[in-house]
Amino acid sequence: MLMFKLALRNILRSRRRTLLTLLSLGGGYLLTALQLSVTEGSYDQMLSTYTRDTTGHVQITAEGYVETPRLYDSLSLNDADLSELEAQPNVVAVTPRIESSALAYGETKSFPVDVVGIDPQREAGLSFLADKLRAGTYLTDQPDTDGYFAAMIGAQVARQLSVGVGDELVLVSQGADGSLANDLYRVSAIVGTIDSAESRRVVLPLRAAQQFYAMPGKVHRLIVLGRDYRRAPQLAEQLDGWAGQHWDDTDVGATSWQVVAADFYRTMEADKSGGQVTMVILIFLVCVGVLNTILMSVMERTGEFGVLKAIGTSPGRLFRLIMLEAGLLAILACLLALILVLPINAWFTWVGLEIEPIEFSGVLFTRYAGQMSFYVFAQPALLIVVATLIAALWPAWRAARLVPVEAMRRL
């Protein structure tokens, strides 16, 4: 306690220098915390939107399907299965999908397309598909009065085949049983733009896709949304156990989005560490400044340190005293800066900065958002404190090794 008092009072002794040091350390903290907040916030926004819109957090599939999707690697599914899955802890929403390819024909032209079979209602509750209609109306489960199922098509499909809402579309492919599949659909909507991920897609009601591919009661993927995309690996592990027991006839497993979209995940992580480098450089610069201050304050007090040593302060204790002073200074700076960072970061998080919309992996971003989290505040603080301590090492070591008489001559 006395050592703490001594350190604190030493800090407060030269007000102006302390103020300057606090400003530079606090400024460094402010910048790094905000940078981290915006980085984390943007990635957070990107990843939660991306996972929600494409992969979900966890996918339940037949074993091996994630690595190499094959038409006949499906799993059987009924409403009871869905309800049971939905009732699992940490599961927020579930939707089934069928995925394959086909050749699409318009009036005169043909074009290869990706076919996705969805449960219209469930899909709308999970992904943003329903928000991406450019024209027409969203899918319904039921065939129209002529007995045709509806299909939603991507912009590229519409352009290549010159078909629009209300037009007929023919799909030709091969069924899971090897039979020839072909059927007629009515275009109900155009989804997305030429550049979006849905551009080459034809979206059918699940029932229609099951009929088309001759796989009644079967699906390829069960998309699961959890509470937090970051906790997907844990959820995958949990659901893997459940799925293994639930489907005892086929090998079924659960995979997190980090594995499903491994390339995307790696790119994002690499991008993030790029941001960390900026942060480290910033902190390094701050600490070079602080090293100077600490060194000056130690040199100035050489005589006093001589006295402290003369009356029996051990080198180790003197070393720790100077480290304590530096550490306190850094902590104080972070705490003071935090008062400023909190409201700014709150604004970034809940209001944010409007930007020119950027599309990333088929997802559109319109603002820079911050993140209000322990990590965003703690990580820069830790870096600042550690870096300050590192900057203090050498001055502290020098002071610890002073010979008392020589040091006291400087009084």
Added chain:
Amino acid sequence: MSTVIETVGLSRHYGSGDTLVKALDAVDLRIEAGEFTAIVGPSGSGKSTLLQLIGGLDHPSEGEVHLAGQPISSYSGRQLSDFRRDHIGFIFQAYNLIPVLSAAENCEYIMLLQGIKADERQRRVATMLQQVGLAGREDRRPSQLSGGQQQRVAVARAMVSQPDIILADEPTANLDSQTGMDLLDMMVELNQRDGMTFVFSTHDPKIMERARRLVYLRDGVVEREERRD
């Protein structure tokens, strides 16, 4: 009587060749427990140097300091600081209190180093400051005390750790003569009542008179000794 400190051929040289200064030259000195000894001599005679070497603040060029028979030159930095902490009390000419600590905290600090428990520290500080006549001024910072009062705190700080010996390098030189005499009277009293061993340097004849043993230094050599009992 037991020997507290003994120096054997203790020398301290500065510079080399033509500029060699023998600040202290082969001094043999034995300090017994309970002594009240003055090191006297003209300026530059080596008084400070001798006290610094005895107190382990500097390393001798030659010779040895024995504390209770143990040679201290073999001590590491850590051992030497522990030696100073546990066996030596220092009083400096310029008081040298820790400016950011109060009178009481200055005394407490040294006991903190010794690992003494808080309540025991508080108890000892209170008694000690009382004894040096500073009751009621415990919470003053050094800058709020007069020179004489600061030096009394320094005496209390030196005493409170219960060292074997107190070394005082011209403790009264910065004080006016009356204040200096008062301080010395107090040291005499502590010596007589508690049996604390004091070695101090001075070139003030009035101060010398109070010593029971006088060691005359000249050019780094013990010229003569005088005992008054």
